[in-house]
Amino acid sequence: MQVGVNLINFGPGASSSSLLQWAKIAEDLGYHSAMISDHVALTADVRIKYPEPFYDAFATLSWLAGQTRRIKIGTTVVVVPYRHPALLARLGANLDDLSGGRFILGVGVGGMPLEYAALGLAFHERGAIANEYLAAIEVLWTSETASFQGKHVAFTDISGIRPLQRPHPPIWVGGRSDAALRRAVRFGDAWHPNHISLEWLRTTGLPRLRTFAERAGRPVPALAPRIAMEVTDAALPEETRQVGQGRLDQVRRDVEALHALGATHVLLDRYTGDLEATRDHEAGWRTLELLAGKVFDLERETLR
Numbered sequence: 082m083q084v085g086v087n088l089i090n091f092g093p094g095a096s097s098s099s100l101l102q103w104a105k106i107a108e109d110l111g112y113h114s115a116m117i118s119d120h121v122a123l124t125a126d127v128r129i130k131y132p133e134p135f136y137d138a139f140a141t142l143s144w145l146a147g148q149t150r151r152i153k154i155g156t157t158v159v160v161v162p163y164r165h166p167a168l169l170a171r172l173g174a175n176l177d178d179l180s181g182g183r184f185i186l187g188v189g190v191g192g193m194p195l196e197y198a199a200l201g202l203a204f205h206e207r208g209a210i211a212n213e214y215l216a217a218i219e220v221l222w223t224s225e226t227a228s229f230q231g232k233h234v235a236f237t238d239i240s241g242i243r244p245l246q247r248p249h250p251p252i253w254v255g256g257r258s259d260a261a262l263r264r265a266v267r268f269g270d271a272w273h274p275n276h277i278s279l280e281w282l283r284t285t286g287l288p289r290l291r292t293f294a295e296r297a298g299r300p301v302p303a304l305a306p307r308i309a310m311e312v313t314d315a316a317l318p319e320e321t322r323q324v325g326q327g328r329l330d331q332v333r334r335d336v337e338a339l340h341a342l343g344a345t346h347v348l349l350d351r352y353t354g355d356l357e358a359t360r361d362h363e364a365g366w367r368t369l370e371l372l373a374g375k376v377f378d379l380e381r382e383t384l385r
Contacts (some may be wrong), residue, residue, distance in 0.1 A: 082340050082384070084377050085114030086369065087157055087307060087350040090136040094359030097144075100136065104145045106366050107152060111379035114153040116187060116348060117141060121163050124195035132356070139172045146180035155185030157307060157348060158255040158273065162190065162202055162210040166217035166234055167242075174222065174244035182245040187273055188215065189255035208260050209233065215252070215268045222249040253305055257286065259293075266294045271305035271346065279324060279338050282306075287342065303345040308335065310349035312368055325349065333376050333384075340384060 086107045088100055104115045119138040120127050142154045154176070161169065177184040190207040191197070197204040213231040221227045224241040244250055254261065254269035257277065265272040272290055274282075287304070294301040308325035317327040324335045339347055349372070351365050378385050 082344055083113035083346045083382055084372075084379060085116055085153070085155075085346060085348045086112050086310075087348055087352070088115050088117045089352050089359050090117040090138070090141055091120075091131040091134065092356045092359050093132075094356075094362065095134055095136060097136075099362055100141060101145065101148060102362070103365070104149055104152065104154075107369060108149050110369055110373045112152065112369070112373070113379070113382075114155060114185065114346070114348065115145065115149075116155040116157040116185065119156055119159040119163070120193075120196065121160070122196045122199040124193065124199050126193045126195045130354070139176060142184075143176055143179055146176065146183065151183075153183045153185055154180055155253070156187045157275075158187040158189035158253070160191035161188050161214050162197075162207050163200060166214040166229075167221060167236065167239065169214065170218045170221040170242045173218070173250060174242045177244040177246055177250045182250075184244070184246070184250045185253060186250050187253040187255060188268075190261075206233070208264070212264060212267070215264070219249065219268070254302070255307075259289065262286075262290050263293050263297075265290065265302050266297050266299050269302040271303040273305050273307060273348075275307040275350075277306060277308075277324060279335065279342075282342060304339075304343050305346040305348065306339065306344060307348040307350050308339070309353060310351045310365075310368060310372070311353060312371060323353070326353070329371070329375060332372070336376055337384060 088103045089095055107115050117138050120131055138156050138159055146154055173186050190211045194204045210233045213233045217229040217234055220229050221242050227239055227241045228237045251270040252268055253271040253273035254265035255273045257274050291301050309323040311326040312329055313327055325332055373379055
């Protein structure tokens with residue numbers, strides 16, 4: 082099981098120096114990935130949770146790619162309908178090339194109606210748009226000359242955009258709805274859920290994913306969840322804490338449970354909604370070091 086870190090690219094704690102230091106510390110400690118989130122128009126529904134400064138996913142990852150050597154870089158998650166598929170395909174392929182084949186494309190459909198409106202996009206059609214765009218991106222990534230015909234996007238005879246990884250960079254599909262699970266089966270190398278409980282994952286999420294894969298006659302995507310990264314001195318109540326949050330023994334049990342459920346990659350996220358807490362980078366780096374020493378055997382890609 083590989084382990085990555087979600088870099089906070091927004092809010093009062095975000096800066097070019099902090100993003101670079103987080104990526105370098107994660108790489109030096111042996112973590113396997115560094116990923117960041119995506120928004121384009123910080124409307125009222127976005128900025129209440131993810132305020133300025135907000136560092137663009139692709140610009141920031143391209144910059145980090147040039148200053149790291151081993152760690153994988155990716156999006157958690159890029160909102161697919163916000164960019165034309167030809168642009169998204171080019172950004173992803175170029176970033177994969179510039180990083181030496183280290184790019185992971187994490188995708189989702191977003192959930193901010195005002196941002197969709199500001200960008201002139203139909204919020205209620207976001208799932209259908211994302212599905213078409215992802216299908217078009219796969220054509221662009223795997224063809225010498227690409228054509229695509231759909232309701233939301235169509236193009237004829239444009240050059241394919243080949244990434245370094247073949248057939249293309251890994252695609253991780255976020256979301257917990259049935260539509261998201263079907264999207265993960267259709268397009269995903271991995272399912273990348275967030276804000277999950279272990280009980281839901283065992284009894285609902287993974288069984289539904291397997292059902293949709295069986296119906297589609299496709300393999301079940303790998304499990305690559307994003308979980309909290311918060312180690313507390315005292316134990317937290319089991320009924321209210323997030324996965325990955327609590328005393329060290331609680332976090333260890335969570336990770337062991339995810340490993341038993343077949344998780345191939347876990348992404349650690351220190352943002353729990355407290356924007357002021359994101360200013361304290363030192364505490365986050367200490368937690369990364371603690372987990373690398375006490376929970377994860379990063380070199381062997383297993384647990385201690």
